[in-house]
Amino acid sequence: MSAADRDIVVGIDLGTTNSLVAVCDEAGPRLLRDNNGESLIPSFLAFGPDGRVLIGQEAKAHAVENPTSTIFSIKRLMGRGFDELTATGELAQLPYAVVQRVAQIGAETRDMAAVEINGRLMTPPELSALVLREMRERATRQLGREVRKAVITVPAYFDDAQRQATRDAGRIAGLEVLRIINEPTAAALAYGLGLRGSAVPTTPRTEHEASLSLLNLASQCPSGAMPADQAARASTAGESLIAVYDLGGGTFDVSILRLMEGVFEVLSTHGDTRLGGDDLDREIIHLVQREVREQFGLTIDSPATRQALRTLAENVKVRLSTEPSAKLEIDLGRGRVYSRTISREEFEGLIAPWVERTINSCRHALADARLEVGGLDQVVMVGGSTRIPLVRKRVEEAFGRRPYTAINPDEVVALGAAVQAGILGGIRHDALLLDVIPLSLGIETLGGAMGKLILRNSRIPCQATERFSTFVDGQTNVRINVLQGERELVRDCRSLGEFQLRGIPPMPAGLPRILVTFLIDENGILNVSAREERSGQEAGIQIVPTHGLTRDEVRRMEMESYAHAREDMTAHRLIDLRNQVAFDTHKAEQMLARAGHLLEPTEKEGVNSAITELRQLAETSEDADLLHQSLDAFDRRTVRLAELAITMALKQEDA
Amino acid sequence: MTSSRPGTPPIRCTECQQPMDSPIGCATCGALGQLPAGNVDCFTLFGLPHRFEVDLKALHTRLLTLSRVVHPDVAGVATPEKREQALRLSSELNRAYETLRDPVARAEYLLHLAGGPSASDDKSVPPELLSEVMTLREEIEEATTGGNGQALRSLKTDLAARRESGMAQLAALVEGIETPGEAGEQGRKRLRVALNVIKYWSNLLERIPAAAPI
Numbered sequence: 001m002s003a004a005d006r007d008i009v010v011g012i013d014l015g016t017t018n019s020l021v022a023v024c025d026e027a028g029p030r031l032l033r034d035n036n037g038e039s040l041i042p043s044f045l046a047f048g049p050d051g052r053v054l055i056g057q058e059a060k061a062h063a064v065e066n067p068t069s070t071i072f073s074i075k076r077l078m079g080r081g082f083d084e085l086t087a088t089g090e091l092a093q094l095p096y097a098v099v100q101r102v103a104q105i106g107a108e109t110r111d112m113a114a115v116e117i118n119g120r121l122m123t124p125p126e127l128s129a130l131v132l133r134e135m136r137e138r139a140t141r142q143l144g145r146e147v148r149k150a151v152i153t154v155p156a157y158f159d160d161a162q163r164q165a166t167r168d169a170g171r172i173a174g175l176e177v178l179r180i181i182n183e184p185t186a187a188a189l190a191y192g193l194g195l196r197g198s199a200v201p202t203t204p205r206t207e208h209e210a211s212l213s214l215l216n217l218a219s220q221c222p223s224g225a226m227p228a229d230q231a232a233r234a235s236t237a238g239e240s241l242i243a244v245y246d247l248g249g250g251t252f253d254v255s256i257l258r259l260m261e262g263v264f265e266v267l268s269t270h271g272d273t274r275l276g277g278d279d280l281d282r283e284i285i286h287l288v289q290r291e292v293r294e295q296f297g298l299t300i301d302s303p304a305t306r307q308a309l310r311t312l313a314e315n316v317k318v319r320l321s322t323e324p325s326a327k328l329e330i331d332l333g334r335g336r337v338y339s340r341t342i343s344r345e346e347f348e349g350l351i352a353p354w355v356e357r358t359i360n361s362c363r364h365a366l367a368d369a370r371l372e373v374g375g376l377d378q379v380v381m382v383g384g385s386t387r388i389p390l391v392r393k394r395v396e397e398a399f400g401r402r403p404y405t406a407i408n409p410d411e412v413v414a415l416g417a418a419v420q421a422g423i424l425g426g427i428r429h430d431a432l433l434l435d436v437i438p439l440s441l442g443i444e445t446l447g448g449a450m451g452k453l454i455l456r457n458s459r460i461p462c463q464a465t466e467r468f469s470t471f472v473d474g475q476t477n478v479r480i481n482v483l484q485g486e487r488e489l490v491r492d493c494r495s496l497g498e499f500q501l502r503g504i505p506p507m508p509a510g511l512p513r514i515l516v517t518f519l520i521d522e523n524g525i526l527n528v529s530a531r532e533e534r535s536g537q538e539a540g541i542q543i544v545p546t547h548g549l550t551r552d553e554v555r556r557m558e559m560e561s562y563a564h565a566r567e568d569m570t571a572h573r574l575i576d577l578r579n580q581v582a583f584d585t586h587k588a589e590q591m592l593a594r595a596g597h598l599l600e601p602t603e604k605e606g607v608n609s610a611i612t613e614l615r616q617l618a619e620t621s622e623d624a625d626l627l628h629q630s631l632d633a634f635d636r637r638t639v640r641l642a643e644l645a646i647t648m649a650l651k652q653e654d655a
Numbered sequence: 656m657t658s659s660r661p662g663t664p665p666i667r668c669t670e671c672q673q674p675m676d677s678p679i680g681c682a683t684c685g686a687l688g689q690l691p692a693g694n695v696d697c698f699t700l701f702g703l704p705h706r707f708e709v710d711l712k713a714l715h716t717r718l719l720t721l722s723r724v725v726h727p728d729v730a731g732v733a734t735p736e737k738r739e740q741a742l743r744l745s746s747e748l749n750r751a752y753e754t755l756r757d758p759v760a761r762a763e764y765l766l767h768l769a770g771g772p773s774a775s776d777d778k779s780v781p782p783e784l785l786s787e788v789m790t791l792r793e794e795i796e797e798a799t800t801g802g803n804g805q806a807l808r809s810l811k812t813d814l815a816a817r818r819e820s821g822m823a824q825l826a827a828l829v830e831g832i833e834t835p836g837e838a839g840e841q842g843r844k845r846l847r848v849a850l851n852v853i854k855y856w857s858n859l860l861e862r863i864p865a866a867a868p869i
Contacts, residue, residue, distance in 0.1 A: 179728070263719050423728060432723055459749040461727065461742050521742055522727045 009149040009178060009425040010139045011186070011417025014128060014166065016075040016250030016276060017384075019043050020414035021135040023143065024422030029190065029415040032142045039411060041138070043131050045071040047117045052571060055134040064311065067095040067303035069117055073278060074131070076250045077124040078169075079161035081111035081547040088274065093282065095303035112547055125165050125549060126557055129172035133561070136173060150175045151421040153413050155251040156182035157271030157438045159484045160496045160526050161547045167525070168549050172557045178424045180523040184244035184255035185266055185435055186416030187382040191242070191407065192259045192431075240377040241267075243365070245395050245403065246413075247358060248383040250276035254362050256369040256376070265434045268368035268457045270361040275354060277317070277385040283350040284313035284342070288330070292338050300332075320344050321387045348390045355394050362398045368457050374400035382409050435460055437520050441496075444481035448490045453518055456486060463519040467533075474506040478514060482526065497545040499528050505535045514539055573624045581618040581631060585611045588638050591645040598644045610637050676702035676717070679744050680724035687730055687740050690747060697751035697764060707765060707829040709755055718752045759853055762825045762846060769832045771843050774850040781848065788855050795862050811863050818856040824849055 011029070013020045018040040022031045031039040038057075046059035047069045054062070063070040076090060082100035085091045091098050091113075101114035101121060114121045132152075139147040152175075154166050163180050170177035239260040246253045253271035257264055288309060292298050300309070312328060319326040320342070329339040366373065379401045385391060386409050395403050422428040436457045443466065445451040453464035468478050478501040485493030504512050513533040520526055530539040549557070588611055596604050614634050621627055667674055668681035675681050677700055680688045698705050701717055723729060725748055730741040754760045763774055791810070798806035828849055831842025 260719070263722070265719075420728075432726060432729060434719075434722060434726070458753065461746040462749050463743075463746040519742065519746060522745075 007149050007425065008139075008143055008145055008147050009151060009421035010136075010147055011414055011419070011421040012132065012135055012150050012152045013183070013186075013414035013417055014075065014132065014152055014154075014169070015043055015413075016073055016248055016278065017043060018249070018410065019131055019135060020411060021139050022411075022414040022418035023139065024418040024425075024427055026427060029418035029422070031411055031414060032139050034138065039414075041131070041134060043072060043074060045074075045127060045130055047071070049118060050571075051118075053130060055130060064304055064307045067307040068097065070307070071096055071115055071117065071127055073250055074115075074124050074127045076274065076278075077113050077115070078128065079124075079159070079163070079165035079547050080113055082113040083111050085113050090274065093278075095306050110546060110548075112549075123549065123557075125169040125554070126172055126561075128166070128169035129557070129561060132169055132173035132175060136175060148174070148176055149178050149421075149425075151179045151181055151417045151424065152177055153181050153183045153186050153417045155246075155248070155271060155273055156184050156253040156255050156266075156269040157251070157273050158182075158524075159273075159439055159494055160441075160524070161494065161545060162273065163523060163525050164545065164548050167523070168554045168557075171554050172561050174558065174561065179420060180525065181417060181420050181433070182253070182255065182266070182269070182435055182438075182524070183248070183413045184246045184253045184269065184382065185257070185264065185433055186414075186420060187244050187246060187380060187412045188242060188255070188257045188259070188264055188416070189419045189431060189433065190412045190416035191244075191380050192264060241371065241375065242378040242380055243362070243376050243399055243401075244380045244382055245358070245362065245386065246271075246382040247385040247391060248276050249385075250274070250278050252276060252358050252361065254358070254365045256365050256371065262430045263432050263434060266436045267371075268365045269436060269438050270365040270368070271438070272357060272361060275357060277314075277383075279354055280351045280385065280388070281310060281313040281317055283354075284316055284347070285309045287342075287350065288313070288328070288338070291340070292330070292332065295338065296332060296336050298332060298336075300330075316342060317347070317388070320347050321389060344389070351388070351390065355391055358391075359394050359398045362395070366399075373398070376401055379403040380407070380412075381405050382407075382412055384410055435522070435524070437462070437524055439484045439494075440486055441518065441520065441526065442483050442493070444483060444490045450483050450485065450488055450490055450493050454520060458520075460520045460524055461522050463517055465515055465517050468501070468514045468516055469510050470504065470507070470512050471509055473509050475509065475512075476504045476506055477502055478504065480516065482518070482528070495546045496526065497548070499541055501530050501539045501541060503537065503539055504532055505537060507534070574622065574627070577624060577627045577631060578618045581614055581627070584631065584634065584638075585615055588634075588641065591638070591641050595641060595644040595648045598648070599641060603640070607638060607641055610634055677721055679721055679748055680730075682720050682724055685724055685730070687725060687737070687744060690744065695747055695751070696768075697754045700748060700751040701755060703755070705765065705768065707758075707762065707826050709761065711756065714752070714755055718748070721748055758822050758825055759850060759857075762829055763850060765829055766832060766843060766846055766850075769839075769843060771840070772847070774847040774854075777844075777847045778851065779844075779848055780851045780855070784852060784855065788859065791859055792862065795859065799862075799864060807863055811860065814856050814860045814863075818853055818860065821849060821853040821856065 008023065010032075011022045011024065020031060020039050020041065022029050024030075033039045041056040042060040044056065044059035044063065046054040046062050046066055048054070059070060060072070063072070073094065077085065077098065082098065085098065097116040098113050099116050099121065101112045101123065103110045103112065112123060114123050115127060136147050136150070150170060152166055152170055154163055158166070167177045167180055239258060242257050242259060244253075244255045244257065246255075251271065251273045252275040253269065255269040256267045258267055259265075285306070289300055292300050312330070316326045316328055323344075325341050325343045327339070327341045329337060331337055376399055379395060379399045381392070381395070381403045386403075386405070392403055392405065419428065419431065420433065423431060437454060437460050438456060440452045440456045441454040442450045442452040453466060454462055468480065470478060480499040480501065481490070482496045482499055483490060483493040484496055487493055501514055501516070504514060511534070514530055515533050516528065516530045518526060518528055528541055530541055531537065532539055588607060592604065592607060599607070614630055617630055618627060666678055668684060668686055670686035671681060671684035673681065673683040675688070678688045678690065679700055680686065701714060703709065722745065725741055725744040727738050727741040727745060730737060754764050767773060791814070794806070795810055797803075798810065825846075828842070828846040832839060832846055834842055
């Protein structure tokens with residue numbers, strides 16, 4: 001197969017605050033940028049009252065004006081239930097409305113969170129699909145070819161439900177998701193490219209690709225990035241141990257990997273899917289809200305204010321990474337101005353508990369990888385929040401290594417996803433990822449205990465089998481509650497769903513022997529199959545995801561999304577046509593003013609009324625095809641006028 | 656130790672006819688292997704004889720070589736059937752690797768191959784062990800609630816040493832489990848006890864918080 005016939009596979013980093021898309025060819029991975037050279041697409045959606053959706057920077061720019069119809073941080077809602085989001089207090093922080101979407105499947109009830117926008121309910125996968133579709137379109141435009149396949153990244157610590165939700169989002173966006181890959185693993189893949197000289201583009205095309213070639217462990221590194229003894233050790237051993245510390249907008253992961261001869265082996269992973277830059281911003285927001293209340297007796301907590309505060313806090317946080325202090329000022333109206341300076345020390349005091357939680361995860365990851373502090377060759381920083389000096393300092397202390405910060409922490413995950421896309425698309429053959437499952441998987445046993453079948457940090461793919469039987473004579477169904485988590489009691493673990501074994505041949509109680517296989521695939525996603533051993537019959541399994549969509553729902557949403565895509569296209573086309581009408585009629589008026597006296601009076605009158613008619617049609621009609629035809633007719637009708645106007649203009653020039 | 660099992664004919668790849676170290680797949684041409692139904696012998700998957708001593712570095716190298724053949728990212732892109740096969744083969748490979756890598760799991764596996772009850776079915780331990788475990792457990796809880804890092808570290812060192820010395824005996828104990836008759840039965844019993852003791856130390860070690868302050 002030649003490169004031209006091969007389907008393009010893109011790598012997508014679907015982030016809490018920003019998303020990126022990249023592609024890999026023989027020269028290496030590169031980000032797909034917009035016309036301004038920007039690679040980040042803010043993961044923001046703005047819903048207009050007319051049903052129009054703005055995505056990315058435009059949506060983010062209007063977040064303060066439209067707080068309840070601007071949706072962001074969707075990633076935090078993926079694969080989660082309304083009840084748990086309420087219990088953790090996460091919902092209270094969002095300016096838009098999140099409601100419970102209770103769905104009934106047979107006797108089972110599911111609890112899914114959904115967002116209510118202008119009276120319409122949308123599930124997190126549907127919302128993420130809109131962001132994904134935008135990236136798909138960017139890729140299609142940039143590459144000049146339809147993009148249908150993708151590798152999408154998720155936090156390593158995402159559980160099965162969150163992974164499924166991400167895959168569903170891809171499907172709804174019309175993408176075949178070839179692989180779900182863990183973000184720190186993707187980062188390591190991009191980072192580790194530098195280890196193999198051949199994989200680095202010989203002539204970097206952009207500064208970002210140039211930064212990739214700096215990743216070579218054994219080569220010259222930016223001053224202070226890596227001590228020489230480390231580089232020497234890594235290059236002679238042919239094997240290096242690296243930790244990837246990934247603190248993003250909403251999630252935190254740490255993974256420990258062994259890189260050896262092109263194989264990227266994850267030894268352990270730990271994290272927190274509810275900890276990120278958002279939480280650090282919120283510390284500043286709370287500080288400001290408290291002080292405003294104390295000084296002015298005002299409660300500033302309306303959705304619009306909250307959104308404005310969010311922007312302000314993010315700004316302060318970013319400034320404090322490079323400056324010792326930052327000034328903030330809020331005009332509260334009627335001459336009241338809240339103003340204060342926040343020092344870096346004070347900010348560090350506020351965020352220290354969050355940072356310590358990540359450090360705790362690092363210790364767990366080290367212990368699970370059976371490594372001591374100082375046993376690593378490299379520590380790589382990923383995610384925008386790793387620009388914070390306190391984070392860098394604590395990570396250095398925890399791992400006994402100076403973190404490597406020469407890579408753009410926002411872009412490396414997407415580049416890694418593109419490399420994996422290249423591997424699956426047959427472009428690269430030199431690298432292989434061996435990943436692990438982040439959380440133990442088990443089933444509910446008698447007495448509400450969690451019976452672990454697959455332990456956390458097991459290599460994937462992996463599988464476990466378990467025998468089940470019946471309690472009642474003639475019983476033909478068995479229910480299995482599948483769990484994920486490390487705690488011993490069912491109520492402390494996440495329920496992934498109820499698996500119903502059906503069609504068990506009727507036999508006396510305890511006689512059927514149903515062998516259930518739980519297989520975790522290379523995406524970290526669970527697949528279950530079952531067989532009754534005595535009859536050899538495959539048992540049917542119905543899965544009711546506790547916090548997710550069923551296959552039928554995903555299929556339906558995908559269809560709807562196609563329909564909406566057409567509607568959106570029509571809407572786009574109408575807007576373009578209306579703009580064209582405004583432009584053409586205005587031009588015609590100018591020409592009439594200049595050359596109208598050269599026309600027959602009836603013809604002049606005809607053009608005048610055509611202008612009025614076309615404007616009227618553009619204002620009232622929703623029929624894009626009709627408008628298009630009328631615009632064409634109008635242009636034909638004004639051809640003579642245009643010719644006269646041009647002749648006039650030429651004459652004037654001559655004179 | 657040789658890599659092919661004595662007494663078994665060398666396996667050949669059905670595609671390229673080259674000898675294969677493992678029935679799981681052909682490292683020469685990349686063809687996927689077929690596994691017999693049921694549980695596949697862990698040692699056979701790695702082309703190793705049934706022995707307790709395993710060269711861990713060589714085991715790991717072979718894992719990587721075979722992963723390059725059977726991992727779904729490499730093997731499974733062509734058709735859904737191939738992906739299914741690759742998924743099954745690589746999950747078997749990973750299971751076998753985890754069994755062989757860990758000395759306790761490896762010894763248990765050899766015990767299972769030799770027949771008779773497993774260590775966890777038997778549950779027998781030296782009578783004095785239980786009270787010792789109780790005492791240690793209390794010490795850990797006390798140090799944890801009291802935030803005594805010093806005590807936790809020393810308990811950790813102590814338990815790790817106990818576990819290590821237990822592990823050091825495993826090789827010798829495994830030697831005796833295949834002997835016919837009463838001697839073999841006694842040998843398997845001794846191994847079961849030793850494995851249970853190690854498990855107690857491991858469980859206690861897990862009770863010590865991994866995230867003790869650095």
